[in-house]
Amino acid sequence: MDISDRYLGRPWHALALFSGGLDSILAIKVLQEQGLNVLGLHYVSPFFGKPHLLDHWKKTYGIEALPVDVRRLYLDMLVAPEHGYGKHMNPCVDCKILMLRHARGLLERFGASFLVSGEVLGQRPMSQRADALNLIRKGAGVADILLRPLSAQKLGPTKMETSGLVDRSLLPGIWGRGRREQLDLAAHFGITDIPTPAGGCRLAEAEPAARYLPIIINMAEPGPRDFHLSHLARQYWAGPYWLSIGRNEQANEALEAACGPNDLRFRLKDVTGPLALGRQYAPKAPTDARPEAWPEHVLADAAAFAASYSPRARAEAEAGHQVTVLLLRGGEVTELSVIPARQTPLNWAEPKSSALNAWKKRKP
Numbered sequence: 001m002d003i004s005d006r007y008l009g010r011p012w013h014a015l016a017l018f019s020g021g022l023d024s025i026l027a028i029k030v031l032q033e034q035g036l037n038v039l040g041l042h043y044v045s046p047f048f049g050k051p052h053l054l055d056h057w058k059k060t061y062g063i064e065a066l067p068v069d070v071r072r073l074y075l076d077m078l079v080a081p082e083h084g085y086g087k088h089m090n091p092c093v094d095c096k097i098l099m100l101r102h103a104r105g106l107l108e109r110f111g112a113s114f115l116v117s118g119e120v121l122g123q124r125p126m127s128q129r130a131d132a133l134n135l136i137r138k139g140a141g142v143a144d145i146l147l148r149p150l151s152a153q154k155l156g157p158t159k160m161e162t163s164g165l166v167d168r169s170l171l172p173g174i175w176g177r178g179r180r181e182q183l184d185l186a187a188h189f190g191i192t193d194i195p196t197p198a199g200g201c202r203l204a205e206a207e208p209a210a211r212y213l214p215i216i217i218n219m220a221e222p223g224p225r226d227f228h229l230s231h232l233a234r235q236y237w238a239g240p241y242w243l244s245i246g247r248n249e250q251a252n253e254a255l256e257a258a259c260g261p262n263d264l265r266f267r268l269k270d271v272t273g274p275l276a277l278g279r280q281y282a283p284k285a286p287t288d289a290r291p292e293a294w295p296e297h298v299l300a301d302a303a304a305f306a307a308s309y310s311p312r313a314r315a316e317a318e319a320g321h322q323v324t325v326l327l328l329r330g331g332e333v334t335e336l337s338v339i340p341a342r343q344t345p346l347n348w349a350e351p352k353s354s355a356l357n358a359w360k361k362r363k364p
C-alpha cells in the first residue's frame, strides 16, 4: 500500500507545506482551531526532510503529515533555478514554487480545496518579501488557492476567507523577523516542544553548499546518491576527479554502503587507515580528463593522497618506505605501491565557499 493511501477518503479541507518548523506547525494549528482538517505535506529532497519525525509530529502537535519525495524534480530545478540562489545554494523562490505546484497537483486526490503555507511576510530576505510572496503565488499557479494564515491580516483576503470557509478575523497578522508572536501563539496552543529555528535545509548552510558546487558543475546527471555521498566524509576534488575519505570508522562504513558499481575504493593493505571512495561519472562537458574512467596516474595520485590520512602510513613515508594501497574496482583488486603524500601533483583540495560565491557572480 502506498503510504498516501491511508490519508485518502478523509474529509481534508486543505493541504499544507509542512517542514516541521514552528511556522508550519502554527499555520496548521490556527486552521485546526477553526475546525478545518489540514493534511501536512512533508517534502523530502537530498537537502531537507525528516520523514522519521512524522510520528513524533503527530504525537506532539496533533499534525498528520505525508512524506513527499521530490528528489529528481528538485535536482533538475537546482541546477538552474529561474530566480537564482540566496546566500548559499538555496534557490528559495524556485523551491517554494516547486513545492506549491506539486502540492496543487495533489489537491484533487485528497479532496482538498486549498493550500496552506507557513510563510511569514518579511521574515526571510529572499523568499518572504511581499514581492517574492506574490511571485511564488503566481509562479506556482496557486494565486486563488493559497492561504498564508500566519500573515493573513497583513495580506489581502483570499477566496477561502471571503467565501467564509476560513474565518479571517481569527487569523493572525504576523510579520517580520522576530519570533515573539510565534512563541506567544505556540503558548496559546500549549506547545512546549518548540523546534529550533534553524530550518534544517543544507542548501542554506555554507559548508554543504560549497560541497554541492563541484557536483553540479562537473557531473552530466548528478543524482541523489551523489549529494548523499558529499555528506558522508571528507571531500576532495582535483579538477573533475572526486575523492571522499572517511574520517572515522563510522564514515568508512557509510562510504562502503554508499559505494556504487562504478566507484573505486582505496584501502591500505598492511596498515590501518581510512577508506577512500573515488566516484567515476560521466562529465557534463567534454574534457581531456577522464572522470568516467580514471587514468593510471590519477589512481596512483589518489592512492598516495588517501594513504596520507593514515598516521602509520605517514610514518612509513617519513622512513622513506612505500605503502601498498588496494584498489577495488567492482570485483577486481589491484595493488598500488605509493609514498603517502598530502601534497601531490594533482593537488586535491576541499570545496570552498569562495568558489561558490565566485560561480554565482559569474552566472548570467
Ligand code: SF4
Pocket: 048, 090, 091, 092, 093, 095, 096, 127, 199, 201, 202, 203, 204
Ligand atoms: S531554505 Fe531550503 S527548503 Fe527552505 S525555501 Fe530555501 S531552498 Fe527551500
